[in-house]
Amino acid sequence: ASGRAAPGRGGRQRSGSSGSAMAEAQDAPGRRGKRPGDEVEEPARHFDTKTTEPVSFFLSSLEELLSWKPDGNGDFNICTVPLAERQPPLHSKRPRTLVCHDMRGGYLEDRFIQGSATRNPYVFYHWRYIDIFVYFSHRTVTIPPVCWTNAAHRNGVLVLGTFITEWTDGEKLCEAFLAAGEEASRAVSEQLARIAQHYCFDGWLVNMENTLSAAAVKNLPPFLRHLTAQVHSAVPGGLVIWYDSVLQNGTLKWQNELNQDNRVFFDACDGLFTNYNWKEEHLERTRALAGPRQTDVYVGVDVFARGDVIGGGFDTNKSLRLIRQHGLSAAIFAPGWVYEHLGEENFLHNENKFWGLLAEYLPTHSICTLPLATSFSLGMGTSRFLDGKVEEAGPWYDLSAQDIQPLYSEHEGRLNTSCCLQDAWCGGSSLRLQGIIPAGEEHVAIRLFSLQMPAPPKLFLTLLYKLEGSNTEFAVALELTTWDSGTCHEGNVTSLPEPNSRHHPRFLPAPPPGLAKLLASCTRGSHGWTSRCYELELQDCSLRDLSLLVSRQQPSLQEMPFSCLLGEVRVLDAASVGAAPPQVQSLSASQLWWQEGPTAEQLSLSLTLRWAFPPGQAGWFRVFSQGVRCRQGQTPPQLLGLAHACLYRAVGLAVPRPAAGQSCRLELLVEPVLHDELPVDPQRWGRLVLIYSAPATGTSRDGH
Template identity: 30%
Template sequence: MDIPHDPARPTRRCVIAAGTLIALAAAVSATALGRRPAAASSPAGAPPRSGAGGAARPEAAYWFPDSVPHGQPDEGVVWRSLLDYRPQDDPDLPYNTATVPLAERRTPVGPHPGAPVGGARVQSLVSFAPTSGNPSQGEWGTRSSSVEGGGGRRAGGSSARYYALTHWSYLEELVFWGGSASEGLILAPNAPVVDAAHRNGVPVLGTVFLPPTAYGGDLRWTRDLVRRDDATGRYPVADKLVEVARVCGFDGWFINAETSGGDTALADAVRGFLRHMRAASALRVCWYDSMTTSGTIAWQNRLNDANEPFFHDAGTPVAHTMFLNFDWTADGLADSAARATRLDRDPHELWAGVDVEARGYRTPVDWDALFAADPAGVTSIGFYRPEWTHTSTPESAPPGEFHRRDDRFWTGPSGDPSAPAPSARWPGVSAHVADRCAAVVAPFGTVFNTGHGLRYAVEGRIVSDRAWHHLGVQDVLPPRRWVRRGDGTSATVDFDFDTPFHGGNSLLCAGITAAPAEIDLYPVRSVIAAGTDTVVELVHDGDAGTTVELAVAWADPARPGEAPPYAYLTAPVEPIPGTSWSRSTFPLPGGPGRTLRALGVRLRSNSEGEGTRWRLGRLRLAPRAQQPPGRPRAPRIEAAHTDADGSATLRVRWCAAGSARHYEVAQATPDGPVLFGATASTAHYLTGVRRYPGERAARLEINAVGDDYRRSAPAVLRYTW
């Protein structure tokens, strides 16, 4: 389809015609594939790094293939050559290393019959932050943050503003998008994003961006990238890309070559580079429809003779997938799919590009071209910049507003993936794409943490009033948000950022009436053997008169669209001392071959009125006697700096604890613990460590948090003032 031009956002074609902006191109970040808006996706510069010397803030890595630009970089930007990179000499590497392995995924019986299993998949190209100045470990607001009630803004609340993607179940892979001629062209994903994606079974690709000349592109960088060592026959930069992905823990590269001026020899070198990447490693490689076999930049918007050899050449696969430029047509997609089939390639390895950067779910899309002929989809879908749901959210809005927009993008106007609206202008991804989710097995726990928030709680007590984001501690969230059944379907479910039990948010169910409301939570694949004493524990807080039942299913639905065959369990409510929360523990009867298939809740109110409210703060599926993880080992401060206000900035590291899903770092104070951050890594950057009256050393505590949210004893670290 031809995406209509938004007059407020000039296309690249307009920029080139204007000419006068070309001189500014070197200061513009990677904004585009094909015909893209001229607005920059990130500023060229970045604020100076916090701290000083060895205690500087760790930041996500970016490089040029070999040679760097002429002149001097802007403040806060570091020009680096990838060929010169040595992991053993990189002080930021421990902070940039993802630690969560890629989870196994399963495809549950569909919530409706319109999205067949094995059909179209989704790739997302997301710019989470500027190329430079992107902190490795998320951000935590200032210690002086004040907290307001009622979902209002908090001081330091900008630290909660982040694209906290939660609908991972519709993604096949994520591209960490970025790069610019003034900063660097090769962008490695930061660890929090990779950890969140891997926890949900989604691979993450870094970006190699060779920009158009109008955006500062220089053909020497393409030649640097694909230069071959005549003596060894290897491609040195390709080998470095493999090394970076290995040491940082991500899964592949998106190759976007858009610098004009090439010839057939250069195109042949690019193909050799791609073949080497595929042969040298198990990394995933996605090629963007830009360069042709003649070396020119000419977007084909389909798979054809001009670009096929970058995808499949001489009977051999080259790139694993290809992102087709945005101006595709129904005929072009059909021809592309037929060509892929003739090559014995899956047509769903082609991503039909959909640019949603400017309009999000208001973007016109020819859904019929993709799905009318076959509900499984002619090809797959490639979304460019779906973080519109974040960038379009007003600065003053609380985090819940972003999640409402993001739900609308992925699950359509109904907000219920079991009730699709395929004829809607934007039906939502769930109307056409089958969900796949991480396999939930015991021991498993979730506090429904979205990876950002306005405060942070531990076991029902607020331990930080700092706004924050760190996707690495995001939970595996219910994949079908929100399927509601029963007579009480008017009940709503949202993330509640005002009253977390642990982390930054809980689940809030509102509008509960006397008519039972059944809410799906998780598909499960967990064998419950006889004698294991496995339980499901719910930590909850609700209005008086709310009845809670645990919904458990021991078999899958018979067909798409049917509910799991739930049975309903009750349990006593036990208050948790010192908090407003209560606990209900539901024993699960085990037996030979007995496998738990789904979990949900059924709620009803015994009170008069418009409806009651109920929060779910934690769900735990585990043996009753499950042990917490061991404490972190060998904690140490690797660098420190005293700031102007007398507080300390520290780089802290430790050795991993067995079975830890993440770690929480706090300072013990006379008023109780003050959290400085949480991370899945074994390294963290702390700012604002204060000295209290009479204190000779700050006591820092690092707790490991297990897969089921049991916490270890703390590892203690002292910083002497």
């Protein structure tokens, strides 16, 4: 294939799923054929101007908001992880927990969509305890970086962006769209709803921290009603929440409660996020006024404890206790205090301590779909592991690669669940379980996940673990509990259920014939990791909890300490295990950008890969380069990175420089990683062959 790209668009070559394509250079994103060093034009906000890596972005003005329209260059910012189902659903009347993330202005290392080599980054992973995640910054339109939406959705949590106006500029902006009449305000609400729909996040926090004119404040409730209706229409389950700031007369005055001065805005949207300087009498009045909508009031808690507050920092539980006593929802603002105030070094320990202190007031959520498969990765690490060994050394950070997270249990010092970055089966971390089997007891059960779903007739379960420390006189296994029911039976109808609805799946030395994929995963323990497979047949049961059972090898009257790492846990519906996976289709390359290489014998190539794969079928994709050949021989496959959508931008790939009259061949591979994490035959991967040659005499070496 040959030919230049049209202005502003990268040309594209297509191949079959296992076919090949040849391509000449096209324009790099944001560069439109310019040489390195030339001024970068739009769409620069979608890509890092130095490297052309895709980045998350915001909108800085009303003009940018109104002129926004979908653009193929922004596809990297689209969340591809559907919002996972969980129980109870958000619309239940149980008090909710909102987390508002505000860290150093936002768009830090989390703006790099394909990850970065950040050491000791901030991560959030206590998703089981919260309902809503707000990404906050002081930009006019804060579009959440897609890595946060991917991680939150994988764990069943909604993500909101922020629409904020502040100071004198905020007054002018509000005058321009609120005081100008219904048509102008509707244009803004429709654009905000379109942006949430396009990038697949779940709505908006609206925060107007400036005085409003009489004309502007008159049109504010209709604007909120229209925005809420538009979001509900465009985003199933979407939300609009109003921050407690402006009063119905246009005055900027924080109330720290729901009252008659701000109720008109609460009535126009899905909820109110109150300011932080409240006392118990504010909560009493709020509850009385909210009536049946009391769980739509999110009482603000500033973890930095600025102003006259009940409690922040490690005393945040004091605020939560009062909020829950009055049946209200909570909005925890800036929990990054743990990272910013206490430092990076012991962050994971301090983070678990912070959320452990709050756990009593944070109702947990249950998973309600299979497969459930996780390697417990936090989306960061000091190395990247695969099959129990280091695949790539060095720090990395990519929240899109965060796995489904468990409950982080702690019981009076006798049991502790934490993250281990030093060793993992896959990704960047494993789950460390430490505790004591009490004197006279045979075992302890450590709850990993709360479940709420009908059990399929047959389950397969897999476990990868590693025993730690000098004491290895204990055994580990998986335990499933079911909800009490007179009809629930294990195995056939004549077998008796175990007491307390506890089920211990049968260990499979080898899985049944015909399940070759599962066979491979049952015998793959290595590097000190042990692999176990189990099966469990149930009739008319509903799953309740998945736990790790730690048992003594020998009876003893002494208490026994234990420590082990979990590398992977999977719960699979046996009926779906044997299904053939789809094939990666239509792999293509576009937006090629050539530069001088790191050595005189090399060139540096950046390009965008796109492909097709059925939505929702893959957890992520692994992208490789292989077989760079100019004369003879080839290099082994090299992992370029992980993709969480059907596109990936390879940046700065060092390839051999062809001699005059010579062609070189580069093969690119895309491996889908399925939700059940069972291996996919390489014949079903995407493959693309790129053939390139030295330019004709007189052609620039840079850019083309």
